[in-house]
Amino acid sequence: MTATTTLAAPARPTPSSTHGRRRALLALARFESVRMLRHPLTISAALLFLGPWLWGWLSGSANRYPVLPEELITIQLLALPILGGSALVVANLVTLRAHRHNVDASYNVLVLPPAWRVGGFVLALLPLAGLSLLLVGVRVGVSAVLPGAAGRVDVAALLTPAALTLLLGAAGVLSGVLIRSLLIAPLLVLLVLVLEFAAITVTLIGAGWRFLLPVYISEFPVPVPAGVSERPAARHLAYLVGITVLLVAAVLARANARRSVVAAGLAVGLILTVGGGLAQSRPDPGIAAARATVQDRPASIQSCVLRGDVTYCYFDGFGGFVSGWESVVTSVRAVVPDGAAAPGPPLAVRQRTSLDEISSEGQTGSVAEDMRAVAGWKAADAAAGTPEAVRVGTVWGDDRSTAVLAAGVAYRLMAGQAYDGGFSLCGARAALLVWLVGRASPAARAGMRSLDETSTGSLSFTDLSAMYGISAPDRAAAPALELLGRPAAEVVPLVVRHWTELTAPDTPLERFGVIFGVPVQPPSPDQGVSCTA
Numbered sequence: 412m413t414a415t416t417t418l419a420a421p422a423r424p425t426p427s428s429t430h431g432r433r434r435a436l437l438a439l440a441r442f443e444s445v446r447m448l449r450h451p452l453t454i455s456a457a458l459l460f461l462g463p464w465l466w467g468w469l470s471g472s473a474n475r476y477p478v479l480p481e482e483l484i485t486i487q488l489l490a491l492p493i494l495g496g497s498a499l500v501v502a503n504l505v506t507l508r509a510h511r512h513n514v515d516a517s518y519n520v521l522v523l524p525p526a527w528r529v530g531g532f533v534l535a536l537l538p539l540a541g542l543s544l545l546l547v548g549v550r551v552g553v554s555a556v557l558p559g560a561a562g563r564v565d566v567a568a569l570l571t572p573a574a575l576t577l578l579l580g581a582a583g584v585l586s587g588v589l590i591r592s593l594l595i596a597p598l599l600v601l602l603v604l605v606l607e608f609a610a611i612t613v614t615l616i617g618a619g620w621r622f623l624l625p626v627y628i629s630e631f632p633v634p635v636p637a638g639v640s641e642r643p644a645a646r647h648l649a650y651l652v653g654i655t656v657l658l659v660a661a662v663l664a665r666a667n668a669r670r671s672v673v674a675a676g677l678a679v680g681l682i683l684t685v686g687g688g689l690a691q692s693r694p695d696p697g698i699a700a701a702r703a704t705v706q707d708r709p710a711s712i713q714s715c716v717l718r719g720d721v722t723y724c725y726f727d728g729f730g731g732f733v734s735g736w737e738s739v740v741t742s743v744r745a746v747v748p749d750g751a752a753a754p755g756p757p758l759a760v761r762q763r764t765s766l767d768e769i770s771s772e773g774q775t776g777s778v779a780e781d782m783r784a785v786a787g788w789k790a791a792d793a794a795a796g797t798p799e800a801v802r803v804g805t806v807w808g809d810d811r812s813t814a815v816l817a818a819g820v821a822y823r824l825m826a827g828q829a830y831d832g833g834f835s836l837c838g839a840r841a842a843l844l845v846w847l848v849g850r851a852s853p854a855a856r857a858g859m860r861s862l863d864e865t866s867t868g869s870l871s872f873t874d875l876s877a878m879y880g881i882s883a884p885d886r887a888a889a890p891a892l893e894l895l896g897r898p899a900a901e902v903v904p905l906v907v908r909h910w911t912e913l914t915a916p917d918t919p920l921e922r923f924g925v926i927f928g929v930p931v932q933p934p935s936p937d938q939g940v941s942c943t944a
Contacts, residue, residue, distance in 0.1 A: 432523060432524075432527055435523050435527070436523060436527050436530060436531050436534070437531075437534075439523065439531035439532075439535075440532075440534035440535045441535075442535075443505055443531060443535035444534075444535040444536075444537070444538040444539070446505065447498075447501050447502070447505065447535055447539055448538055448539065448542060450501045450504075452497045452500055452501055453498075453501055453542070455497070456493050456494055456496070457494075457542065459493055460489060460493050460494060460546055461546060461549070461550070464550055474808040474809065475557055475559050475808060476557075476559035476560070476731065476732055476735060476807045476808030477554040477557065477559075477560055477561070477808070478560075478561045478562050478634035478805070479554060479555060479560060479561065479562040479563060479564050480562045480563075480565065480568070480629075480634070480637075480640075480642065481562075481634050482550075482551065483551065483564070483565065483568040483571075484568075484626075484627075484629060486547055486550060486551065486572060487571055487572055487575070487626045488611075488626055488628070490543060490546075490547065490572035490576065491572075491575050491579075491603060491607055491625055491626050492600070492603055492604055492607060494542075494543045494546070494572060494575070495543075495572075495575045495576045495578070495579035495580075496600040496603055498536065498539045498540075498543075498576045498577075498579050498580035499579040499580060499582055499583040499586075499596055499599055499600060499603070500596045500597070500600065501580075502532065502535075502536060502539075502580040502582075502583030502584050502587070503583035503586055503587045503593075503596035504593075504596070505532055505535070505584075505587075506529070506532055506583065506584050506586075506587025506588060507587045507591065507593065525666040525667060526663055526666040526668035526669075528666070529584060529588060529662050529663065529665075529666045530663065530668075532584050533581060533584055533659055533662060536576075536577055536581065536584075537577070539580055540573040540574070540576045540577040540580070541573070542576075543572050543573045543575075543576040544569075544570065544572070544573040547569065547572045547573070548569070551564060551569060557731070558731055558734065559731040559732060559734065559735060559807075559808065560731050561634070561729045561730075561731055561732060561807075562634070562637065562728045562729075563637070563728060565642070565644045565645075567644035567645040567647070567648045568642070568644040570648055571626075571644065571647065571651065574648055574651040574652060574655070575625060575626070575651065577655050578625070578651055578654055578655045578658070579599075581655050581658040581659050581662065582599060582658055583596060583599070584658075584662050585658050585661055585662050585665070586599060588662055588666060589665060603625070606624055607624075607625070607626060609624060610624040610625070610626050610627060610628065611628060622643060622646075622647060622650075622688070622691040622692055623650075623688055623692070625651070627642075627647065631766070632875060633764075633804070633805055633875050634805045634806065635705070635764060635766065635805060636705050636712075636726040636727065636728070636729070636764070636805070637726075637728060638698070638701040638705075639698065639701050639702045639705050639766060641694070641695060641698065643690070643691035646687050646690040646691035647687065647691050648687075649683050649686065649687035649690075650683065650684060650687030650688050650691060651687075652683055652687075653679075653680050653681070653683025653684030653685075653686075653687055653688075654684055655680075656676055656679050656680035656683060656684075657676070657677065657680035657681070657684060659676060659680075660673050660676030660677045660680055663676065702766050705726070705764065706765060706766050707787065707791070708791060709724075709726065709761070709762070709763060709791075710724065710761075710792070710794075710795035710797075712726070712727065713725060713726055713727075713761070713762065714727070714730065715797070716733060718733070718737050719737075720757060720758065721737070721740055721757070721758045721760065722757065722758075722759040722760070722797055722800075723759070723760045723761075724760070724761040724762060724795075724797060725762045726762055726805070732762075732803075732807045735807055735808070735813075736803060736807075736816060738852075739813055739816045739817050739820065739851070739852070739855070740758070740760065740816075742851040742852045742855070743817050743820040743821050743824065743847060743848075743851045743855075744820075744824065745851075746847055746850045746851055747824050747847070748907040748910050751907070752824040752825075752827075753824065753825060753826055753827030753914065754827055755799055755823070755827035756797075756798045756799050758801070758820075758823065758824075759792075759797035759798075759799070759800040759801065760800060760801045760802075760803055760816075760820075761792060761795075761797055761800040761801070761802060761803070762802075762803050762804070762805065763788065763802045763803070763804065764804060764805050765784070782831060782832050785831055785832045786831075788802070789829065789831075799823065799827075799828045799829045800829060801816070801819040801820055801823050801829055802819060802829065803815075803816050803819070803874075804874040804875070806874055806875060810854045810855070810858030810861060811858040811862055811874075812874060813852070813854045813855050813858045814848055814854075814855045814856075814857075814858030814859040814861075814862055814872060815858070815862075815872045815873065815874045815880060817847075817848045817851045817852075817855040817859075818844060818848050818872035818880070818881045819872070821844050821847040821848055821851075822844060822881055825840055825843065825847075825914045826840075826914070830881050835869055835882040835883065836881055836882065836883055836887075837883075837884060837887060837920070838887070838916065838917070838919055838920055838923075839912070839913045839914075839915075839919065839920055839926075840913060840914050840915070840918065841883040841884065841887035841888070842883070842887045842888070842890055842891040842920060842923045843891070843913045843914065843923070844881070844883060844891075845859070845883050845887070845891035845892065846891040846894055846895060846902075846906075848872070849891070849892070849895040850895065850899070856895070859872075863888065863892075866882075868884065868885060869883060869885055869888070870882065870883045870884075870885065870888040871883075886920065886931070886932050886934065886935075887920050887923075889931075889932065890920075890923060890924055890929040890931050891923075893929050893930075894927055894929055902927065905926055905927060909926050912926075913926070
């Protein structure tokens with residue numbers, strides 16, 4: 412009799428075991444994540460997020476001088492309603508699928524109990540957050556490799572759009588387990604838009620609790636040097652993660668998860684939310700000193716580079732702008748007659764910003780106060796070895812900023828000194844300055860015409876990031892704009908012949924009209940314009 416030995420098959424985990432549930436949980440998360448990623452709303456959101464940006468590059472209208480911290484804030488403002496809003500709706504639809512198809516009761520015979528099922532829905536949100544990070548990384552990466560890019564990429568700010576997507580996705584799951592209605596998700600997206608509008612509004616009015624909203628923007632309307640704007644990106648990221656953990660804990664509590672798991676989630680969420688919220692609301696003790704240095708003593712923290720015979724000084728991180736400034740200086744000098752530029756110190760361009768002026772919380776006030784501030788700037792420029800430096804702001808890359816710098820350079824070459832601010836530039840040299848800017852380059856001319864469309868009573872070459880701009884009354888700008896329509900061969904010889912007369916402060920505008928044969932409107936007695944010397 413032959414004995415046979417039967418080998419027992421290895422034990423397989425039963426459906427009720429923790430290991431089996433974990434495998435089923437991961438399988439559910441993979442399945443749902445694929446459905447979420449290929450959902451039409453997710454695809455549409457990705458196209459909407461990248462579409463206008465790609466069109467800007469294809470049409471040539473994209474800014475090739477991006478300021479990366481400002482770019483990241485703009486991306487956050489777009490990602491919250493587009494990527495986050497789509498994640499909220501898609502997650503809500505996934506959570507309500509069984510209810511919509513009337514198969515809730517059938518779920519009781521599945522391997523996973525309710526708490527594990529909603530856990531799978533939450534895990535399925537991670538690939539959506541990864542997609543957001545990928546889309547944001549593409550936009551920021553392309554901007555960061557541009558030669559004209561300014562500033563540095565903050566890793567926490569880069570991760571914030573993905574955190575917002577995860578947060579709103581968790582809100583979609585929670586709304587699905589709390590309220591069995593398809594209307595709740597669109598209403599929550601509307602609430603998100605309201606909160607984003609509130610984030611912008613409270614920044615304009617200077618509210619100190621603006622960091623408690625999902626997104627935040629700079630308190631300044633233009634780019635500023637590093638260290639002067641309150642941007643607690645890492646602390647805000649911790650705050651958003653804390654809110655997300657609290658939402659997940661609420662989802663698990665609603666699904667009757669183990670109390671220890673819910674308690675741990677609530678504890679971690681509260682620590683991150685309260686700690687991050689309090690930390691990001693705390694003012695930086697060194698920010699006041701940094702702002703004073705940037706505004707009043709920029710030379711102490713700036714770098715300078717010599718290009719040809721022109722010195723360019725810039726704040727840390729803004730060195731990519733120098734090539735653009737140089738092209739403007741070169742184009743303006745090209746239309747000034749050879750050897751006709753007024754004598755003065757070597758030409759220099761220095762970047763400046765008036766934080767008090769551009770801040771929503773304060774204005775410097777009168778023209779006299781502005782001129783005293785400018786006098787201090789000029790003294791500081793002279794002490795730094797760049798007397799009579801042409802001032803340029805922190806905004807660059809558009810036609811308007813090109814025209815503003817061109818006007819500053821043109822005045823420096825005409826007068827031999829930097830513009831002192833104050834009242835409008837009048838007389839023949841006001842008209843000549845407008846003509847020089849329009850002749851400098853197509854970009855400068857386009858920017859000048861754009862500025863003219865938004866100016867009232869005068870053509871104002873004003874940069875939002877600076878304290879003031881050069882203004883030419885409409886009466887002086889009109890003949891110069893008409894002169895730009897004439898052939899250069901007809902106008903340039905007259906400019907060369909009469910340069911000294913045209914740049915003299917006391918030459919009246921009527922003489923400009925006689926020299927070039929263009930009509931000049933008579934002065935209006937009820938619209939008098941105060942002129943600078």
